[in-house]
Amino acid sequence: MNDSRLMVKAPAKINLTLDVLAKRPDGYHEIEMVMTTIDLADRLTIETLEEDRIVLDCSVCYLPLDERNHVYQAAKLIKERFGIKKGVRVYIDKHIPIAAGLAGGSSDAAATIRGLNRLWNLEMSIEEMAELGSLIGSDVSFCVYGGTALARGRGEKIQPLPAPPPCWVILAKPPIGVSTGEVYGALQVGSLTEGCKSEQMIKEIQEGDFYGICRALGNHLESVTLQMHPQVLMIKDRMQRFGADGVLMSGSGPTVFALVERESRMQRIYNGLRGFCKEVHAVRMIGENNS
Structure with a gap:
């Protein structure tokens, strides 16, 4: 080139x-x-x-x-x-x-x-x-x-x-767009009941604990988007029922991701979601930086 x-x-x-x-x-x-x-x-x-x-x-x-x-x-x-x-x-x-x-x-x-x-x-x-x-x-x-x-x-x-332990990430996006501004606008900051998770997540990443990372997943915007868009909640419930190790909505949504350690389980979740949601991806976590 x-x-x-x-x-x-x-x-x-x-x-x-x-x-x-x-x-x-x-x-x-x-x-x-x-x-x-x-x-x-x-x-x-x-x-x-x-x-x-x-x-x-x-x-x-x-x-x-x-x-x-x-x-x-x-x-x-x-x-x-x-x-x-x-x-x-x-x-x-x-x-x-x-x-x-x-x-x-x-x-x-x-x-x-x-x-x-x-x-x-x-x-x-x-x-x-x-x-x-x-x-x-x-x-x-x-x-x-x-x-x-x-x-x-x-x-x-x-x-x-540091990079988290390698795992599979299954993404499912319903056929809707979500406005980040709208989600933040509807968020009642004073009424957030769920604790902050970032400190715990950093600790689990530093220790390389995959299941600890799954337990520390958290997103304060999730409840707002789930209320606005029930399809997002349906995808989340389905991923959990199919046996994902950890499930969370990314950013302001609407994409939901599942973290899965075993490839056989990843395949089962991926196949189960494909019949329900058109846009599904199964990828690896990169975790390393560009520098």
């Missing part, structure tokens, strides 16, 4: 925890969440253009290819910050479902930042790339690092963690 073109992988993430601590004066929420990357990924082909413009293309027809797209925003931000007069074309080979709680758009933006850093020899550190990513969206900083990490603030303060 020539030096004016490269391919970058953009893996999806799941939330092992999502603790909402408080509403911030800027309208965002103060959160702590442990996230990890999984082997379901978009693939981006990034190519330098002589003309000074940003061109996006995609394997699916329902994605906006203008300023609304996080990839476009990332390319524009880098061009402005570094005064770059060259253009760029990005082809997005899309595999991560959109509006699913899996950070597909954020991971694409992070892959664009990492890709252009290499392509244009910008020599940004991972911290600088993550800071740039935080200007685009709350999950972009984590996606720059990848792997497993605790994210704090509104998601932009990243503390890398």
Whole structure:
């Protein structure tokens, strides 16, 4: 491949925890969440253009290819910050479902930042790339690092963690989109009864305890989305009945994931869900970071 073109992988993430601590004066929420990357990924082909413009293309027809797209925003931000007069074309080979709680758009933006850093020899550190990513969206900083990490603030303060023990991750997304803003808007922060889980999750990851990780799963947004969308609760119940080791909704949903240690059980859960839900994936946890 020539030096004016490269391919970058953009893996999806799941939330092992999502603790909402408080509403911030800027309208965002103060959160702590442990996230990890999984082997379901978009693939981006990034190519330098002589003309000074940003061109996006995609394997699916329902994605906006203008300023609304996080990839476009990332390319524009880098061009402005570094005064770059060259253009760029990005082809997005899309595999991560959109509006699913899996950070597909954020991971694409992070892959664009990492890709252009290499392509244009910008020599940004991972911290600088993550800071740039935080200007685009709350999950972009984590996606720059990848792997497993605790994210704090509104998601932009990243503390890398060891990789959890390898396991299967089964994802099931009902045919609905969920607005993150709506879910946070409906959350009564003062009435959260379930305890915060991130501290316990970090301990279980550091000890490499798979079943401890399954017990420490928690998401403060889950009850809100389950109330709005009963299909999500049905998927969660089904995964638990089929014998998953741990089950949780990722982010603001609607995707639910199951953690499974044994391949035979993974196959049974995967097959059982396929007859009930059209969009089902069985993948491995990655857990290692990009640096």
